[in-house]
Each structure stands twice: as C-alpha cells, then as structure tokens.
Amino acid sequence: MAALRCCFAGSSAVGGGFFKPSSRRGWCAPAVAAPSREAGPGSSLGERTRVDFPVLHQEFNGAKLVYFDNGATSQKPSSVMETLDEYYRSYNSNVHRGIHALSAKATDAYETARRKVANFINAADSREIVFTRNATEAINLVAYSWGLSNLKLGDEIVLTVAEHHSAIVPWQFVSQKTGATLKYAGLTKEEVPDIEQLKGLLSNKTKIVVVHHVSNVLGSMLPVEEIVEWSNKVGAKVLVDACQSVPHMPVDVQKLGADFLVASSHKMCGPTGVGFLYGKFEILSSMEPFLGGGEMIADVFPDKSTYAEPPSRFEAGTPAIGEAIGLGAAIDYLSCIGMDKIYEYERELGTYLYKSLISVPKVQIYGPALSQADHRAPLCSFNVENFHPTDIAEILDLEHSVAIRSGHHCAQILHRTLGIHASARASLHFYNTKEEVDVFIDALKTTIDFFTPEH
Numbered sequence: 119m120a121a122l123r124c125c126f127a128g129s130s131a132v133g134g135g136f137f138k139p140s141s142r143r144g145w146c147a148p149a150v151a152a153p154s155r156e157a158g159p160g161s162s163l164g165e166r167t168r169v170d171f172p173v174l175h176q177e178f179n180g181a182k183l184v185y186f187d188n189g190a191t192s193q194k195p196s197s198v199m200e201t202l203d204e205y206y207r208s209y210n211s212n213v214h215r216g217i218h219a220l221s222a223k224a225t226d227a228y229e230t231a232r233r234k235v236a237n238f239i240n241a242a243d244s245r246e247i248v249f250t251r252n253a254t255e256a257i258n259l260v261a262y263s264w265g266l267s268n269l270k271l272g273d274e275i276v277l278t279v280a281e282h283h284s285a286i287v288p289w290q291f292v293s294q295k296t297g298a299t300l301k302y303a304g305l306t307k308e309e310v311p312d313i314e315q316l317k318g319l320l321s322n323k324t325k326i327v328v329v330h331h332v333s334n335v336l337g338s339m340l341p342v343e344e345i346v347e348w349s350n351k352v353g354a355k356v357l358v359d360a361c362q363s364v365p366h367m368p369v370d371v372q373k374l375g376a377d378f379l380v381a382s383s384h385k386m387c388g389p390t391g392v393g394f395l396y397g398k399f400e401i402l403s404s405m406e407p408f409l410g411g412g413e414m415i416a417d418v419f420p421d422k423s424t425y426a427e428p429p430s431r432f433e434a435g436t437p438a439i440g441e442a443i444g445l446g447a448a449i450d451y452l453s454c455i456g457m458d459k460i461y462e463y464e465r466e467l468g469t470y471l472y473k474s475l476i477s478v479p480k481v482q483i484y485g486p487a488l489s490q491a492d493h494r495a496p497l498c499s500f501n502v503e504n505f506h507p508t509d510i511a512e513i514l515d516l517e518h519s520v521a522i523r524s525g526h527h528c529a530q531i532l533h534r535t536l537g538i539h540a541s542a543r544a545s546l547h548f549y550n551t552k553e554e555v556d557v558f559i560d561a562l563k564t565t566i567d568f569f570t571p572e573h
C-alpha cells in the first residue's frame with residue numbers, strides 16, 4: 119500500500135503541493151500542462167494545494183479551466199490516483215477470503231481504510247463504518263434495513279424541504295410500504311430551513327428525522343446537535359446527510375450525537391464508487407441486512423441463513439476494494455492539510471465569492487445572506503434576471519472555461535419552495551483561489567453585458 123507521503127503542515131511542499139511528487143510515474147498521466155508556477159511563501163492554501171490536482175491544470179479554447187462544480191464532485195490529488203494504481207498493479211485481490219499474501223495485504227489495506235474513516239469523523243469504533251457505493255446507497259440501506267422493520271402506519275418521518283433527493287426518495291419508498299407519513303419543515307424568510315417549525319413537527323409519532331448537515335443549494339448549516347437532542351426526547355432516531363460537510367470541515371459524530379451519518383468519497387477527494395454509513399453500533403447490530411450474498415452471512419442453510427456482525431452484515435458481495443483504499447488516501451491527504459485549515463480557508467474564499475457575486479447587477483443569490491449566517495458554505499446558488507441558469511452555465515463553459523452547475527441540483531422541492539425551477543451554482547473547494555473567483559465574476563459580467571439589449 120502507498121505509504122503516506124510527507125506532509126508539510128502549513129508550508130509548501132516540494133513542487134508547491136502537499137505531497138512529494140511520485141518517484142514512479144508508470145501510470146497513464148493525463149494530458150495536462152504542468153502547473154504554471156510554484157506557490158511561494160505566503161501563498162494561499164488554494165495556491166499551495168492545486169499543484170497536487172493534475173486535472174486542474176488544463177486549458178480549453180485558450181482559457182484556463184476554473185472548476186467550480188465541487189458540490190457535485192471534487193477533484194482527486196495525485197496521491198489518491200497513485201494509491202489506486204498501486205493497489206491494482208501490486209496487490210489486487212479479494213478481501214476477507216484468501217489466505218494468500220495478496221489477499222491478506224488487500225484485506226489489511228481495506229480495513230485500515232475503514233479505521234481511517236472512523237478516525238476522520240471520530241466514530242467510537244471502526245465497526246460503526248459500513249462501506250457503501252455512495253451516500254445514496256447508505257441512506258437506502260437505513261431506509262430499508264431500519265425503516266422497513268421499525269416504521270408502521272401512523273408513524274412519522276420528519277425532513278426539511280431542503281433535503282437532497284437521495285434523502286427523500288428512499289423514505290418515500292419506505293413510507294409507501296409501511297404507511298408512515300413524511301412531514302417537511304419549510305424555509306424561513308431568510309431562506310434557511312425553519313428549525314422551529316421542525317421542532318414543532320416532532321412528537322411521539324416521529325420515528326426518524328432525516329436532515330442535511332450543510333445544504334448543497336443554500337450553503338446553510340443545520341444545528342444538528344440541537345436537532346438530535348429534540349429528536350431523542352421524543353424517541354426518534356436522526357440520520358444526517360453529511361455529504362456537503364465532511365469534505366469541508368471537521369465533523370465529529372460523537373459530538374453531533376446522530377444515530378446515522380452518511381457521506382460520499384467522491385466529494386472528499388476520493389474515488390467514485392464508494393461512500394460510507396456511520397451508525398451507532400447497537401443500532402447497526404439490531405438491524406436486518408440490506409442485501410443478501412457472500413460476506414454478510416454467519417451460516418447458510420437450505421431455508422435460512424444467520425448473519426455476520428456489522429459492518430460485514432451490510433457489505434454483501436465483493437466491495438469496491440481499491441476505491442475504499444483510495445478513500446483512505448484521500449483522508450490522509452485532507453488530514454495532512456488539516457480540516458480546521460480547510461474550513462478556515464474555505465470560509466474566507468466563500469465570503470469572497472459571495473461578496474463578489476452579490477455585487478453583480480441582476481444577480482440573486484439563494485440561501486442566507488452572509489451577514490445573517492453563522493455558517494455559509496463556499497458555494498452560491500444564484501439566478502441572473504432574464505437569463506436561464508443553463509444558458510449562463512453553458513456560456514461560462516464554452517467561452518471562459520468556467521465549470522459551474524445549473525439545474526435543480528437534486529433539490530426540486532427546495533427549488534419549488536424558493537419559487538424557481540432551477541438555479542446556477544458555483545461551489546468551491548480548498549484548491550480554488552480568489553483569482554479564480556475573479557475570473558468567474560468577470561466571465562459572468564461579460565456574459566450578462568453581451569446579452570443585455572443596449573449592447
């Protein structure tokens with residue numbers, strides 16, 4: 119397994135990045151230009167880290183790529199790609215099955231990755247981490263395995279209108295099968311989820327509360343600790359969708375107190391195809407399996423089977439081994455920088471983005487105003503008067519090489535609540551810079567000017 123390469127906390131590493139360049143360049147290197155300059159002393163976290171991300175150093179039609187679609191997926195540092203490459207080249211093997219050296223090494227690396235995830239979110243025990251395909255599958259796992267056995271007619275599932283479809287649709291399936299009802303908290307006039315309304319929805323009928331930690335559209339953060347306290351008082355479990363918090367800030371599951379928490383590797387600089395479910399061990403132990411197959415059993419008889427303890431009970435079949443190990447490498451990378459540093463830098467960058475964007479005439483940003491938000495994630499969902507967001511995104515891409523998202527961002531209920539069908543979204547990560555924000559704002563202004571009739 120690739121050893122954790124040297125990390126230079128707070129200072130620039132060889133070549134300006136956080137990891138020494140690989141001594142072995144056997145993998146098929148993408149056709150990218152080398153970073154134009156090395157980050158010098160006093161440079162920002164973005165400048166220091168972006169050298170580690172080959173994909174960022176590209177030009178399209180003569181314009182440097184500005185990647186502002188990190189809410190959808192993050193880019194991957196070389197160390198993650200090298201870890202994947204090393205796994206497939208030197209110890210690809212199935213886990214938990216073979217006694218040969220390759221299988222032992224793969225099993226060790228896979229279980230080490232599980233421990234890295236557990237440490238990263240401060241789980242009490244690595245058996246509380248179940249590898250899934252992504253966050254969506256982790257939510258489905260809870261909906262089916264916990265929901266089908268614990269919900270019945272008359273029970274209530276409480277959510278907010280700002281949830282991602284991944285956190286809504288699985289509960290609709292389960293409510294249709296069990297007769298449980300979905301109850302939604304709306305938005306305040308400040309365009310944040312109304313937590314007083316959410317509190318008012320809680321009663322002894324509530325069996326589970328499903329909430330995001332940070333909204334992928336509004337950029338706001340929910341007070342999860344308080345929601346857990348209120349929910350536990352009425353005997354309800356809490357599932358936290360932490361897809362947009364785990365990659366950007368320190369997250370401590372013991373402090374939050376949530377029963378379940380989910381996140382996706384691909385949004386946290388890791389590979390696609392893997393995500394995780396955190397669940398309190400006693401709750402996981404009480405749950406039925408999600409999928410049946412190899413690995414999740416204790417004993418199999420002709421008419422029935424007994425099941426393995428968690429987490430194996432929920433990992434039927436061959437898992438995404440290399441990808442889980444790659445997620446471990448991503449966690450090493452993020453931890454080397456430090457999640458506090460990432461949070462601090464992104465807060466500054468997000469503020470810069472918000473202030474720059476709000477100053478563009480005809481732009482409306484959704485979610486809390488900067489001055490009213492305790493936390494505003496480094497993302498802005500917005501519309502420009504008289505423009506369709508998809509046109510904006512397309513012109514920024516074609517003319518300026520600025521990659522942003524447009525659409526409903528898998529949050530149709532939220533968009534309808536805001537009175538719109540779609541929005542554009544610029545979402546940043548720690549390897550972005552203020553200079554890139556300037557490029558985005560200039561490109562947006564040029565686009566608006568060009569299509570404004572007086573021109």
Ligand SMILES: Cc1ncc(COP(=O)(O)O)c(C=O)c1O
Nearest residue numbers: 252253254282284334359361382
């Ligand atoms: C808040 C939130 N929840 C859930 C998801 C679903 O993540 P995945 O598609 O990786 O399962 C996303 C992805 O956009 C998200 O932003």
